Amino acid sequence: MxxxxxxxxxxxxxxxxxxxxxxxxxxxxxxxxxxxxxxxxxxxxxxxxxxxxxxxxxxxxxxxxxxxxxxxxxxxxxxxxxxxxxxxxxxxxxxxxxxxxxxxxxxxxxxxxxxxxxxxxxxxxxxxxxxxxxxxxxxxxxxxxxxxxxIPDAVSTPWAAIVATGRAQPARPVGVWGVGGLGAHAVQLLRIIGAAPVIAADPLPAARDRALEFGADTALDPAAPDFTDRMLAATAGRGLDLALDFAGVPAVREQAVSCLAPGGRLALVGLVPAPLTVTESIRFSYLGQQILGHYGSAPEHVTQLVDLTRHHRLDxxxxxxxxxxxxxxxxxxxxxxxxxxxxxxxxxxx
CATH class of the missing domain: 3.90.180.10 (Medium-chain alcohol dehydrogenases, catalytic domain)
Incomplete structure (x- = not known):
């Protein structure tokens, strides 16, 4: 050598x-x-x-x-x-x-x-x-x-955000903002745990198509004028139990908060140095909503994912x-x- x-x-x-x-x-x-x-x-x-x-x-x-x-x-x-x-x-x-x-x-x-x-x-x-x-x-x-x-990061980071930080539940609505390297896996992993509906948001048509291919129930353009109405319609008017920000864009976070159900949670996965603001903070507090920081994953999350691939649950x-x-x-x-x-x-x- x-x-x-x-x-x-x-x-x-x-x-x-x-x-x-x-x-x-x-x-x-x-x-x-x-x-x-x-x-x-x-x-x-x-x-x-x-x-x-x-x-x-x-x-x-x-x-x-x-x-x-x-x-x-x-x-x-x-x-x-x-x-x-x-x-x-x-x-x-x-x-x-x-x-x-x-x-x-x-x-x-x-x-x-x-x-x-x-x-x-x-x-x-x-x-x-x-x-x-x-x-x-x-x-x-x-x-x-x-x-x-x-698996470490591209898959384990969204997995940990879903099962640990975000505490996603079966048959509860989840929104995924940004269907890139991490968000695409989030859609796939949300299907595994039974979250429903899974709603993806991305400004790129190709990314929205990919979200549907990976298992999203609905894929929306966040820039569309009727975005919030369509998001609420997809959740039967209840709003999101969990929103996952993989885009790391301040405007995304404001939009995601507006789509949360009472008690809903926003997990910040995408990293951005910009300030974090909540415009309607009284409503946010009244509804008992939460914003959760997220970074990386724990070793057990990586091991779990290797086992999921081993048993052909994850491709x-x-x-x-x-x-x-x-x-x-x-x-x-x-x-x-x-x-x-x-x-x-x-x-x-x-």
């Missing part, structure tokens, strides 16, 4: 992204080195490059991007528990506990300062990546690496919109930025 590897690196200080040759990392105590087979390109990566998102805990100025990663175990560091061996097929959780906050010190959930792979420490846009052994999840032989890579084949070599990472970022082909997920392969 050569002593250097190709990696997609972001200089956070200058917002400069470049492919660089860097040393192949050596696993330390409790770490495993992974030979990367696939890594997803997420809108969060685009936002890191354009500066609208910034790492909170990055130790230096540069980081290898990529928080959606799958591959095979390549080498074990000292003190890795038995059960892991070279050649095993794995995906990597998108982050890990900090190990220092009061909750981590007391071994309770949740960690108060979660570190995100490819943001706060080096990720998987590289030929090799390091992972703490407890962030590894074994994957079945019949799950392609490209599909396994996107992610339609989610892979294209595959590019790692050397073309900048082109992949450009395609996602311009929404060329309206991709769900583009995949980098070293």
């Amino acid at each position: 050569t002593s250097t590897m190709l990696a997609g690196r972001l200089d956070v200080a200058t917002k400069t992204f470049a492919l660089e040759h860097v040393p192949v990392p050596e696993p330390g105590p409790g770490q495993v080195r992974i030979r990367v087979k696939a890594a997803g390109v997420c809108l969060s990566d685009v936002h890191l490059i354009d500066g609208s998102l910034n790492p909170l805990f990055l130790a230096g100025d540069k980081v290898t991007l990529g928080h959606e990663v799958s591959g095979v175990v390549d080498a074990l560091g000292p003190d890795v528990p038995t059960g892991w061996s070279p050649g095993q097929r794995v995906l990597l959780n998108a982050g890990e506990r900090c190990g220092r906050c009061p909750n981590c010190v007391r071994f309770i959930d949740p960690c108060l300062q979660v570190r995100t792979r490819g943001v706060d420490y080096d990720g998987g846009w590289a030929e090799y990546a390091l992972a703490t052994h407890h962030t590894l999840v074994a994957i079945p032989d019949n799950l392609p690496f490209e599909q396994a890579a996107i 992610l084949a339609r989610s892979i919109s294209g595959t590019l070599p790692l050397a073309e990472a900048a082109a992949a970022v450009d395609r996602l930025t311009r929404k060329e082909g309206d991709p769900i997920r583009l995949i980098l392969t070293p």
